[in-house]
Amino acid sequence: MAQVLEFKLPDLGEGLTEAEIVRWLVQVGDVVAVDQPVVEVETAKAMVEVPCPYGGVVTARFGEEGTELPVGAPLLTVAVGEREPEPEGSGNVLVGYGTQAPAARRRRVRATTGTVDGQGVRRAADGGGRATASGAPADGRAVRRGTARADAHAPARVAAPAVAQAPAFTADTPVSPVSAGTTPAAPVEGPVPVISPLVRKLARDNGVDLRRLTGSGPDGLILRADVENALRAEAAPVRTAGEPAAEEPAVRAPAAPLAQGGGTRIPLKGVRGAVADKLSRSRREIPDATCWVDADATELMRARTAMNAAGGPKISLLALLARICTAGLARFPELNSFVDTEAREVVRLDQVHLGFAAQTERGLVVPVVRDAHARDAESLTAEFARLTEAARTGTLTPGELTGGTFTLNNYGVFGVDGSTPIINHPEAAMLGVGRIVPKPWVHEGELAVRQVVQLSLTFDHRVCDGGTAGGFLRYVADRVEQPAVLLRTL
Known part of the structure; x- marks a missing residue:
């Protein structure tokens, strides 16, 4: 006789507690193998495929596409063979969401006396710590408003976490x-x-x-x-007995639309919601300031052309700017840091994990290049290309979207010259790069047409003063104008 096992939405890590079902990859009745992806979900960090730790026949699915489920909610049930023991997980990892052994069972605490909660639900000592409402036994999984319900197998419902003895x-x-x-x-x-x-x-x-x-x-x-x-x-003010009731505002109803015919409400959820929350937090917590400078990027463009003409993998402009940034952060480590508000300390970091802003159909994301300070131009180019493609296809993992220490924002690709970006919390700074365009420029005492770019630096004024920020920005601008000087530090 087949054994039916329930697969629940696994812990997604990175503080994520829910995910939205984007697309089911299996149907009821399909045969699945161990570690086969069964559903595609979208979290606040990325869109990922979740593998199932069991092999067998899918007997039920829980939740339609577009449904948001909390971690631990049932995803599907699988009927496995009679002689096949309950798997303990394959141990494989798939983009950060591999299957693993189920958590050890917790020993149930036996209640000694019955209590009554605020809903009038009697929690009796029935030997199993179960709740009883009006004399009816409950399964201990959901007790709400004086009733006990167990609907874990309803397709559109999600079972609540277990309620401990209260x-x-x-x-x-x-x-x-x-x-x-x-x-x-x-x-x-x-x-x-x-x-x-x-x-x-x-x-x-x-x-x-x-x-x-x-x-x-x-x-x-x-x-x-x-x-x-x-x-x-x-x-709200608290009235004592006998005190005349003052006019107290009633609970406000939802605001009416501004116009009878118009307006479209778009939920802030998923990646868009995560971006909104992070930007709002940055504005609330970080006292930022911005400085900018124009730089002659003609020599940098010529250097890139010469590199690519020599054969081998092509070098991107973003990789050269990233190499300049990491060299600048080595001289000005104050900008590669974050503020620990609880300890009231500035934490300077040893590694540079460089984030770069990437615009996708699902919104703005900031993939992170790990250990950018230890990479050369070729390695940076390859990693930028890999992460950009993953961002466009929505396959970035939470690990590739978190942990940045400094952000490079190339908004010049949108055809704009300058910007005052919002710092990617909890980082301390962001370098913005505008478009590179031909402009009149005084070069070696004469007016000439040169390739000019505007660079802007938005920084956390708690970690450094304007002198440090200006020194870093001037260093970057000088290396853009004279990239050969970087050879001294290579």
Whole structure:
């Protein structure tokens, strides 16, 4: 008799807690092999294919294309052969999402006394730590609003995380101001189901105890609106008994459209949402400043032409600019750093992991070239080309999109001369490169037509002052104008 195994959305790493199903790669009834990709999902970092650790016949799929699932939610079930033991994972890794052994089973804690939570749900000592609502047993996976539900096999539903045994919460239990005005919920142990890390951070920054909230999302999932409602309730004045009721603003309904006929709402999610969150955080936290300079890039263009005429792999202009940047960061290490706000320290980094902005159909992404300081022009060219192609096809891994220490932004490809870019948080600086165009220029005391480029540097004023930033920018401009000087440091 075949054994049916459930494959759940694996831990995606990099702090990612949910993913959107983009495309199913298998149908119910298909035969799959171990480590065969079964679904393509989009996270806030990248679009990846998720491999299944089991081999057998697909018996069910959970979630339609476009559905967002949290980590740990069921993806599909597979019927494996009678004699085939439950796999422990192949150990292979596929773009950072390889299969692995399942987590060790946790021993269930036996309850000793029954308690009543804020929803009137009786948590009885039934020998298995299970909750009972109105005398009906529950399976311990989802207890919400006085009912116990187990719908892990419903196609369009996602089972909530297991709810651990909760301490008693009665009418005599003091309620914090944060939870006033919200439906009191018994504090639970273990992870609280929250829709995204941003909501968890919003609660943490404002002192909201997520364990006291009842989520309004599917299976009690805590949404951003739940945290904001708790904050509004905390800010509302508290009336004592006998005090006349003052006019209190009612909970606002969703804002009406500005015009009756118009407007299109586009959800900020996936890569676009991640970019929006990161740029907003950069603007909030980093006191940035920008300086710029025009440089004569004629000699740099000639040097590139000579390199490519000599045979071998072609050298890209971006690779030469990256080589100049890494040489400049060796002289001005203050710009290859980040600020640890909690420790109030500037952390200078030894390696240069160079990010570069790439525009794709799915939005702006910043792939990272690891150890750019240790690469030559040929290696940089090849890595830029590989990462750019992966960005266009949406196959970049989270590891290739994180960990940058300095960003090079070639906005000249869009036909613009200058920009004041937003720093890629938590980095300390970004070098912008405009288009290279023929312009009148005084060269060796005479007016001539030269290839001129505008360079801009946006930097975190906490890590250095204008003198350091200006020194780095002048160094880069000088090497653009006289690239042969770099030979002294090669």
